[in-house]
Each structure stands twice: as C-alpha cells, then as structure tokens.
Amino acid sequence: MNRFIKLVNFELSRFMKIYIALIVLTGLIQLTGVFVTANSFMAEADRMIYEQGMSQAQFIEQYGAMTFLNFAKSLWFVGPIAICAAALLFYVFMIWYRDWFGKNTFIYRLLMLPTARLNVFLAKAASIMLMVLGLVSIQLILLTLENAVFKWIVPVDLRVDMTLGQIVKWDYLSIIIPQTFTEFILYYGAGFMFVSVMFTALLIERSFGWKGLLLGAGYTAIAALVMLSPLLMIAFTGQYDLYPLETLGLEIGLGIVITAVSVWMGHYLLTKKITV
Structure with a gap:
C-alpha cells in the first residue's frame, strides 16, 4: 500500500x-x-x-x-x-x-x-x-x-x-x-470505468503496434456496446421488459464487469506483453 x-x-x-x-x-x-x-x-x-x-x-x-x-x-x-x-x-x-x-x-x-x-x-x-x-x-x-x-x-x-x-x-x-452518496458512486464509478477502458485500449495499442490501434478501438467499441446493450435493445425492439430499477441494476452489473475486465487486461498486458 x-x-x-x-x-x-x-x-x-x-x-x-x-x-x-x-x-x-x-x-x-x-x-x-x-x-x-x-x-x-x-x-x-x-x-x-x-x-x-x-x-x-x-x-x-x-x-x-x-x-x-x-x-x-x-x-x-x-x-x-x-x-x-x-x-x-x-x-x-x-x-x-x-x-x-x-x-x-x-x-x-x-x-x-x-x-x-x-x-x-x-x-x-x-x-x-x-x-x-x-x-x-x-x-x-x-x-x-x-x-x-x-x-x-x-x-x-x-x-x-x-x-x-x-x-x-x-x-x-x-x-x-452529485446530490447523494448513491449518485456519487454511480457517476464517479462510471468515470473510473471510462478511465479503465481507455487505459486498457492504450496498453493494447502499445503492446501490438499498428494492429493494436485497431484492437484498442475495437475494445473500446465493444465495451461501449456492452454497457449500452440494455438501452439499445429497448431502442431497437421498442419493448421495455425491465423496470427502471432493474435496468439500473443491470447497467451497474455490466459496469462492474467491464471495469474488472479492463483492469485485468491492463494488468495482463503490463505483465506479459510489455517487457523491460
């Protein structure tokens, strides 16, 4: 520490x-x-x-x-x-x-x-x-x-x-x-997720050169699609099968997964792909 x-x-x-x-x-x-x-x-x-x-x-x-x-x-x-x-x-x-x-x-x-x-x-x-x-x-x-x-x-x-x-x-x-502690966690948790995704995309580019530029952009796009998938499904199907609170819970869960995957990938790239 x-x-x-x-x-x-x-x-x-x-x-x-x-x-x-x-x-x-x-x-x-x-x-x-x-x-x-x-x-x-x-x-x-x-x-x-x-x-x-x-x-x-x-x-x-x-x-x-x-x-x-x-x-x-x-x-x-x-x-x-x-x-x-x-x-x-x-x-x-x-x-x-x-x-x-x-x-x-x-x-x-x-x-x-x-x-x-x-x-x-x-x-x-x-x-x-x-x-x-x-x-x-x-x-x-x-x-x-x-x-x-x-x-x-x-x-x-x-x-x-x-x-x-x-x-x-x-x-x-x-x-x-934010007005409440819950909003603080949600808004700044989303900010930390964004930073983690960007860091991982940058490390992908640093690890694989020009190919990494496309891979990093692809990773960012996939993360965005996964995060927005509940809203996109509603937009394309016109159906709203989940309650707002359930949608929020799903978005929070997806955000946690994306953040965890980004941090793990960043650690993996720094450990295995970037050598000194």
Whole structure:
C-alpha cells in the first residue's frame, strides 16, 4: 500500500503545475465573469430605471430579477469547466504516452520498480480520479465565493437568491456534483470505468503496434456496446421488459464487469506483453 501511495503521489506531482494553472485559470475567469455579468445587469437596470423612467417593478416584470443561474449559464462559468474537462481527458492519454515518448523512455524505469505492475495501472487511474475530485471540490468553494460576490453586487430587490444546494441541482452541475452518496458512486464509478477502458485500449495499442490501434478501438467499441446493450435493445425492439430499477441494476452489473475486465487486461498486458 505504501508503494501504491508513493506512485499516486508521483503521478500527481508530474501534473501539478498544469493542475494548479487550471485551478487559477478557472478561479480568475469565473470571478471575472461574476463581476461582468452582474455589473452588466445592473448597468441595464440603471439605464432603464434612472434614464428611461421605468419603475423597479416594471423592470423586473419585463426583464426578470437576476439569479445566479444567469451567470452559471454563461460562457464565463461553463468555459473554464469545459477547459478543465478537456485537459483531464487529454491527460488520460498523455499519462501513458509521455512515459513512452519521453527522452529516456520512462515507462521501462517505471515498470522496473519493486512493486506489482498492477499498482502502476491503478495509481495512474487513481491520480486521474483524485484530480477530478479535487477540481470539483475547488468548484464548490468557488461557487460559494461567486454567489457571495453576486449578492454583493446585485441589490436584494433585483435578485432572486439561491442557496448552494439549489445551484448544484441545476442541469449538468447535478452530475459533476452529485446530490447523494448513491449518485456519487454511480457517476464517479462510471468515470473510473471510462478511465479503465481507455487505459486498457492504450496498453493494447502499445503492446501490438499498428494492429493494436485497431484492437484498442475495437475494445473500446465493444465495451461501449456492452454497457449500452440494455438501452439499445429497448431502442431497437421498442419493448421495455425491465423496470427502471432493474435496468439500473443491470447497467451497474455490466459496469462492474467491464471495469474488472479492463483492469485485468491492463494488468495482463503490463505483465506479459510489455517487457523491460
């Protein structure tokens, strides 16, 4: 366990500069966005009320009171989240390829460490998941701060207040920030499954060269088809023989099987196909 933790810490440290840059970028853009969005609304309110002679009640009736979602729906808020998601998705691939294409082919030194090669696979997957959870935690802190700034700029008469709990229930935020422990396990379990499948596909490509590229793509496609098979059967047959809870249970079972197979195949490839 101690060696596994050291591997996770090592993987995190290799991406830490970019990771911190993503956090700083997200904070700067979103906080700037709160100021811009809220001040833009207030400028319009001032223009209509003080210059056009519209009453506050008429302004609210015509334009509506501002809520935090006016900001959350903007590119100021969504953009940094999309950038972070794209960066981590890209890193799912680079976390392996940089070890092969670095100056000293670092993968061979990594696999010669006195620890099970499965730990290398799991440490890389764990580091990805920890970085995702870290960004989600930072986003929760930022949401609290941004909501406070929003309330500071927009007077109470021109806004509709929302609690943090109400904000995170909105649209895609309810997926990024699950509302219950069960949802957390489901959403982030699916994320771990995705990472495991991608890792295994990458190792297949590394093990078999150009043929591995097709095999890896094929493995990813098969995993996706297996995972979606209950929904595809419903779509093609038009029959819904299972209750929603039974469908969910089947999807969970398939997800566990796919994850277990991916981890086993990754371990097998690292042990038997990639030699040092």
